[in-house]
Amino acid sequence: MNLIELVLILAPLLVFNAYAEDLPDYYNPYAPIFTDKEVYTWTDKIGITIVAPSWDANKYGIDSIGTQEGHLIKISSADITLEPYKLTETETSSGIFTGEVTLTGFLHDVDGDGRPDTNPMTSGSGPTNGFLETQRDGGITISFEFADGVVLTKSVKVSWNVGEIRFMKSDYSIDETAIIQVIDLDMNLNPEGIDQIEVNISSDSDAAGILVKAIETSENSGLFEASISFTQSQPSSGNRLFAMPDDSLQAKYDDHTLPSPYSISDNLEISSESKFVSNIPPIERISIVNSFIADSSGNLISAPTRNEQLQIAGTVHNNQNYEQNFVFIIQIKESEGAVVSLSWIEGQMSANQNFEVSQSWNPVKAGNYTVETFVWTSLSESIPLSPILRQSYFIQ
Numbered sequence: 001m002n003l004i005e006l007v008l009i010l011a012p013l014l015v016f017n018a019y020a021e022d023l024p025d026y027y028n029p030y031a032p033i034f035t036d037k038e039v040y041t042w043t044d045k046i047g048i049t050i051v052a053p054s055w056d057a058n059k060y061g062i063d064s065i066g067t068q069e070g071h072l073i074k075i076s077s078a079d080i081t082l083e084p085y086k087l088t089e090t091e092t093s094s095g096i097f098t099g100e101v102t103l104t105g106f107l108h109d110v111d112g113d114g115r116p117d118t119n120p121m122t123s124g125s126g127p128t129n130g131f132l133e134t135q136r137d138g139g140i141t142i143s144f145e146f147a148d149g150v151v152l153t154k155s156v157k158v159s160w161n162v163g164e165i166r167f168m169k170s171d172y173s174i175d176e177t178a179i180i181q182v183i184d185l186d187m188n189l190n191p192e193g194i195d196q197i198e199v200n201i202s203s204d205s206d207a208a209g210i211l212v213k214a215i216e217t218s219e220n221s222g223l224f225e226a227s228i229s230f231t232q233s234q235p236s237s238g239n240r241l242f243a244m245p246d247d248s249l250q251a252k253y254d255d256h257t258l259p260s261p262y263s264i265s266d267n268l269e270i271s272s273e274s275k276f277v278s279n280i281p282p283i284e285r286i287s288i289v290n291s292f293i294a295d296s297s298g299n300l301i302s303a304p305t306r307n308e309q310l311q312i313a314g315t316v317h318n319n320q321n322y323e324q325n326f327v328f329i330i331q332i333k334e335s336e337g338a339v340v341s342l343s344w345i346e347g348q349m350s351a352n353q354n355f356e357v358s359q360s361w362n363p364v365k366a367g368n369y370t371v372e373t374f375v376w377t378s379l380s381e382s383i384p385l386s387p388i389l390r391q392s393y394f395i396q
């Protein structure tokens, strides 16, 4: 291939390239506008970046864009526009311009107390002092006339979110602190300050529960945390909830900032469940301290005889530092295994209490007998609170 042929082949490409440089692609312009997110909530802060090397007029100084006549930057929500808005160069010769605008939402009661909690306003001229009112749905458009007759625009969505709530663990034992998290970006009402919301926490033993504050984990997180402790001996108060082992725990948050198709005035209860458990396994909660055959005065009988009024006497101990309902069951079997006596006592033991129990027994036949002692939560629930005790006696 000689030089002439090469030039003939390349010529159309060279012409095309020159043409492309002269006419910017309006749909994919060279100076694009970027935002730090695509979807914002109503009180978010929007970080804006425009890459426009041709606006780096002074290679040794910080330039700005947006306020020059004919080349304004405008930031608009549905019916309100902030203009002109100035962005400044990140470095002396970066050709990258940045700024921030904080959305201020609209008047709305976010916690159902009848009073609005927002402060909608539109003000500022950039690069970081801008505030702009916005509606629940819709968007924000940023526009910049970067060359004569060429306007770049970038639109982002504004939307509310359905909140989420969760206990950090599926169960909690007596000495633990429970952490409850709520994520609702819409409640980050001030992106430069710590916000808070209210959460209701309840147990089976205290169905009304407590109202606690969940505090935003950082200025701009929209993530809220509350911590609560448990009590088995005092009424709920502050961040302490009355709960008994085996209770269900419930955490509830009322979201008053719901996306469409909910209406703006709707609210929705969002809830999460956990479990309150004892750190003592059920079978170890009560101990049978002793069990023996006694006379009607409670004195030990070493050689019991038939046709005598006997007592099966014993002591049980509550190993927990809270109350426990129980049923104490005595079953007596003769040597062939037939049940000759079945009786029970129901009661409630206070924390770490010793409890004396006795059941009368009047054997009519001599022989070998087995006395079985059970301790359950109740006759209907029949969860064992102690291992079964089996004792053998010979009745003369």
Ligand SMILES: [Ca+2]
Binding pocket: 056, 057, 058, 059, 060, 061, 062, 063, 089, 091, 092, 093, 094, 095
């Ligand atoms: Ca510069």
Ligand SMILES: [Ca+2]
Binding pocket: 108, 109, 110, 111, 112, 113, 114, 115, 116, 117
């Ligand atoms: Ca309110």
Ligand SMILES: [Ca+2]
Binding pocket: 188, 189, 190, 191, 192, 193, 194, 195, 216, 218, 219, 220, 221, 222
């Ligand atoms: Ca905040």
Ligand SMILES: [Ca+2]
Binding pocket: 160, 161, 162, 163, 184, 185, 186, 187, 255, 256, 257, 258
């Ligand atoms: Ca919400």
